[in-house]
Amino acid sequence: TSGGTHVNYITDQIAESLLNALNKRRKGHTLKANHVKNHIFVLINCLIDNPAFTSQTKEQLTTKTSHF
Numbered sequence: 001t002s003g004g005t006h007v008n009y010i011t012d013q014i015a016e017s018l019l020n021a022l023n024k025r026r027k028g029h030t031l032k033a034n035h036v037k038n039h040i041f042v043l044i045n046c047l048i049d050n051p052a053f054t055s056q057t058k059e060q061l062t063t064k065t066s067h068f
Contacts, residue, residue, distance in 0.1 A: 004061030006046055011037050
């Protein structure tokens with residue numbers, strides 16, 4: 001429910017792509033990746049072998065992106 005490394009991995013890619021498209025259209029803007037990430041809603045369905053979580057309730061994934 002609290003996201004985790006898999007959510008950050010995907011949202012970072014989306015935000016970077018959107019900022020690159022915005023840079024092509026309008027240079028000199030002040031938007032950053034965090035501004036974009038705060039205004040998107042992402043649902044991710046993934047299967048990760050041997051996932052690691054912060055607690056037993058499995059609210060936040062902590063597996064490193066290199067192990068995806």
